[in-house]
Amino acid sequence: MQQVRPAAPQLEGVEPYDPKYIPAEVMISANENPRDVDLEIRREVEHAVRKVSLNRYPDPLANDLRDKIAEANGLDRDQVLLGNGGDELLFDFALAWGGPGRKFLNVPPTFSVYAYNALLTNTEVVEVPRRSDYSVDVDAVCERLAQGDIDFAIITSPNNPTGNLLTGGEVERILDASDALVMIDEAYFEFSRFTVRPSLEKHENLIILRTFSKAFSLAGVRIGYVLGSARVLDEFKKVRLPYSVDAVSQAIAGVIYEHRAQFEKGVDEIVAERERVIEALNAMDGVQAFPSSANYVLFRLDAARGIDGGDVWQRLLDAGVLVRDFSRTPRLENCLRVSIGSPEENTRFLEALNGILA
Numbered sequence: 001m002q003q004v005r006p007a008a009p010q011l012e013g014v015e016p017y018d019p020k021y022i023p024a025e026v027m028i029s030a031n032e033n034p035r036d037v038d039l040e041i042r043r044e045v046e047h048a049v050r051k052v053s054l055n056r057y058p059d060p061l062a063n064d065l066r067d068k069i070a071e072a073n074g075l076d077r078d079q080v081l082l083g084n085g086g087d088e089l090l091f092d093f094a095l096a097w098g099g100p101g102r103k104f105l106n107v108p109p110t111f112s113v114y115a116y117n118a119l120l121t122n123t124e125v126v127e128v129p130r131r132s133d134y135s136v137d138v139d140a141v142c143e144r145l146a147q148g149d150i151d152f153a154i155i156t157s158p159n160n161p162t163g164n165l166l167t168g169g170e171v172e173r174i175l176d177a178s179d180a181l182v183m184i185d186e187a188y189f190e191f192s193r194f195t196v197r198p199s200l201e202k203h204e205n206l207i208i209l210r211t212f213s214k215a216f217s218l219a220g221v222r223i224g225y226v227l228g229s230a231r232v233l234d235e236f237k238k239v240r241l242p243y244s245v246d247a248v249s250q251a252i253a254g255v256i257y258e259h260r261a262q263f264e265k266g267v268d269e270i271v272a273e274r275e276r277v278i279e280a281l282n283a284m285d286g287v288q289a290f291p292s293s294a295n296y297v298l299f300r301l302d303a304a305r306g307i308d309g310g311d312v313w314q315r316l317l318d319a320g321v322l323v324r325d326f327s328r329t330p331r332l333e334n335c336l337r338v339s340i341g342s343p344e345e346n347t348r349f350l351e352a353l354n355g356i357l358a
């Protein structure tokens, strides 16, 4: 049998991304919206999908949807770019701004995909860790950027998995610190109701990432977008896969975006439930919940009392509740993250955890 030569050296020893998305009765591990799209909107989605020509290539730039998003954000079409989920745009970012000899500033603990993309593209990762309450050390980030050798940075706000939000003033300071291209990942901005969109006016080095996967109940469809300067997005266009946003997804997302105001009620409920979950977690002995501006809550189990996060994760799963295990992740020791589900799901989670800790 002819042997095959090794894959690219940066892949050696790498584990493929595995979100541990195990079937369970209560799926509250992936920050999805617990409500699927309303029946009424689904009917319009079906109608729109029926009209799609399946034999034709899609519009590569999804211009109809781009125009809708541009208009809603007070921008021009060329300041918006769609991707196959936010994840594709994150990969494009590493391809366009990273590479051998280039540097990416990361602010851990945060979304693991950023560092993974840097590894795939042979980009050096420079870390400026968050403080112990997981807030961004803005002074340290600015100082590091001011050295002038960083090519791009990503800061998640609200941060996944810790829930922290940056202020507009903090983001402006970071943008003014250097000419590095800074992405603010606003995947959860519909829950924080705060955006750095106004800073685009005076900062060509700002790019904002958003997604349809969270507030808009569309994780199964794969649509994300970036807002930025036309000059920056032209570079993204050079690396993106031309037909990554398929015609069916474009049609579905167009309908959803037109009805986006109807998702507000669900967002309100999630925000209210989030506060209830945080309060209930903090009332439990041996549990510390962190404040959150998103649709999930990070909580730490007290190792000093012999409570092991990985063990609790498994016992929750045994009770039919899937949450996300970060207990072995650096800086998130003994932490789990729970997405806010329906009120019934949240209650079931809290009862299961109470039972485990009792």
Ligand SMILES: *Cc1c(COP(=O)(O)O)cnc(C)c1O
Pocket (backbone or CB within 6 Å): 031, 084, 085, 086, 087, 088, 111, 156, 160, 185, 187, 210, 211, 212, 213, 214, 219, 222, 223, 224
């Ligand atoms: C979910 C998420 C995204 C994008 O997800 P997609 O489903 O690929 O659009 C981006 N950033 C963060 C921090 C996320 O949590």
